Amino acid sequence: MRLYLGKLLRKVTNKHLFANQGHAELYLKYRPTYPDSLISRIIEYLHQGRVDNKPDGLAVDVGCGSGQFTRSLGQHFDRVIGVDVSESQLASARLVPRSNIEYLSGSGESIPVSNGSTDLITCAMCIHWLDFPKFCDEVQRVLKPNGCIAAFGYEMQCCRVNGKKVEKIEEAYNKLIQEKTKPYWTPNRKHVFNGYADIQLPFENNKRDNSHVINQEIMLSDFIGCIQSLSFYQSYIKDNPEEQEAAILFQQRVLEILGVDTPPHLTPVTMYLPVFMIMAQKPASQ
Template sequence: MVFVKQLSKVGKRLVIQTLLFQARNQTTDMSRNWTLFTNAKQTELYAQFRPRYTEEVFKTIIDYCGETSSDFQLAVDVGCGSGQSTEPLSKHFKRVLGLDVSALQIAKAPSNIPNTTFRTCKAEDLSIVQSGTADLVTVAQAFHWMDQKRFFSEADRILKPGGSLIIYGYATCTLAPKEADIFFQEFYNNVLPDYWTGGRTPVEEKYSSFSIPYEGWKRNDSMTIEKDWSIDEFVGYLGSWSAINEYNQKHSSGNILEQVQLQLNNIMRSIPKEDGKKDADLHVTWPVFMLMGHKPK
């Protein structure tokens, strides 16, 4: 393994070789799907550590909506989780509705967002929204969990003619310094693949296999999310992943993140520090992808 050369002798094989052996000897129940996000601890980490989309992302959304309509009455954010992608819409729409299948996620959403309501609801059954009333329907980092055909049918039903359907998210992050990224990418690619119950490939491929069912739809792959995080914060983010939760449930050797944190600490201690840099500074970058379409008038 490439990263082994950069670590101390202590625990060189701890994360990749041992954990990879364990991962290859387990199977995952694909039918569990969205229920992974009903875990209380994971929900807490999701609300605390999932990255927030930038102002540029929401400006892009609003500008696209404005191409066909100036009537910003209702936005519906489907698969909203704990509201990271919902709250910024309240600045632009008279009413915002955040919907998620997980009651625990909805309970973590802020309760003081102006003109915003959160409700528990499946993406494939949006019957709580009247037909032809939504100016915007969004899905952020959740489309790959859904029955896409049924969701599209419901989104089309609730959208006004000329309304916008925007599906977006962020792909796997990269780290700086490069030594930390080498370790993280090997861990991600060699240990976790069998534990992404809903399938991780669409996210890694930036939803390249998906399309919006409206003529003239377009993509935008020009944006990123960037954060300067401590190792504790980055490990907290990893704890919000369904694959980490699945791995820990299937192995009795303790929380895998303790081992990841140990290795990252070892790596960062071995790197000469720039002036003003803390011991554990990581620069984390996520590429953002966006699919956008207008319902015909």
């Protein structure tokens, strides 16, 4: 059964989950970047419905956060607008300026661009937070004929070592991160768990592509920072200020398991996150 997100998500959508300046700084510093193959696939999909060779004009990145994916779009479009409800996130995004990128306050339910102006709308890890029927109306309004929407994300997973899973580290992750934060998982997260399988974008020709992977060699401290940037983790530490932070305990446990005496910022691990994506194209006749 296809699920159109609506009242269920409306109750738990809360821009204040992402409004804290410290949280925005964690986003900017630690959130992973999507692979080049992902944006190449989106651009390919956008072009396949065209009968002309006009350049790509405007892309709008809804829920842009601190602008990681927005900046990737800037390499492919004449103009890019990043939209977010959090002024703190927008302030972080503006710390990395690009001449053809603008960051505006707005939302998926009220996209601050004119009718029929947009070639591409992207939603990186945010569509499950939106009032979906209102968002679909906005997509219909702002996209040009043959314009596209792409929504994608990943489920946070345990770090690997030299690209391989380590059972004891997986066990520590489940105990210290998953179990402690589970009470703070909102109903929205089920759509992340199932890879947006229940979400049907407006327009009939929905296309799914789960072939991309975030596969990056990073330092353990960076992985810990990524955990700390998650909204449900922020809710957990807010409710447990006296408890030793779960991410720090996990970091210590990883160092013990690896049997190393290097500091976390010099201890390499692998971030391996399969990416799920759904795309749709507005018909030429609309």
